[in-house]
Each structure stands twice: as structure tokens, then as C-alpha cells.
Amino acid sequence: MKQTEVINLLNKVVKEEMGIQINGLLTEDTRLDEDLGIDSVLVLELLLHLEMTHAFVIPDDMMTPEDFRTIGTLTHFLCSCEREMDNKDD
Numbered sequence: 001m002k003q004t005e006v007i008n009l010l011n012k013v014v015k016e017e018m019g020i021q022i023n024g025l026l027t028e029d030t031r032l033d034e035d036l037g038i039d040s041v042l043v044l045e046l047l048l049h050l051e052m053t054h055a056f057v058i059p060d061d062m063m064t065p066e067d068f069r070t071i072g073t074l075t076h077f078l079c080s081c082e083r084e085m086d087n088k089d090d
Contacts, residue, residue: 006078018045
């Protein structure tokens with residue numbers, strides 16, 4: 001999945017499925033905690049939702065706090081998880 005596709009998916013999930021009210025679209029610079037009010041519990045809820053509903057595979061050992069600062073860092077993390085799983089399938 002391309003980064004733009006992941007950002008579009010995150011826009012949908014955050015707004016429609018998690019019910020978080022935001023003005024406009026999420027950008028790479030949108031901060032999860034400060035701008036969206038997504039704390040560590042909501043981050044886990046978001047990751048679980050992505051795993052259960054959108055078939056992401058997110059290994060616990062790959063997570064770092066830096067991955068959850070902005071939409072951009074989260075997008076990069078999700079894309080790297082996807083690449084990691086593709087490499088394991090080879």
C-alpha cells in the first residue's frame with residue numbers, strides 16, 4: 001500500500017470509524033496527541049482496528065513511541081510493517 005493510500009485510510013478510520021472530529025483532512029504533520037487527542041490507549045485501539053478490519057500485520061517488536069507522533073510517522077511505520085511482512089513471505 002502506498003503512503004497516500006495509508007493516509008487516506010487513516011483519514012477514514014479516524015473520522016468515520018473512531019468518531020474523532022477533525023476539520024479538513026489529516027496531513028503528514030498532523031500530531032496524534034496534540035492535534036487529534038489520540039492518546040496511547042486510542043493508538044492501540046487504532047492499531048487493533050487496522051489489524052482486524054484492514055488486514056494490517058503489526059508486530060509488537062517493531063513499535064517505538066516515535067512511530068506514533070504524527071500521521072506521517074504512523075504512515076511510515078505502517079508501510080514498513082507491510083514491507084517487512086512482504087519480505088518474510090519471500
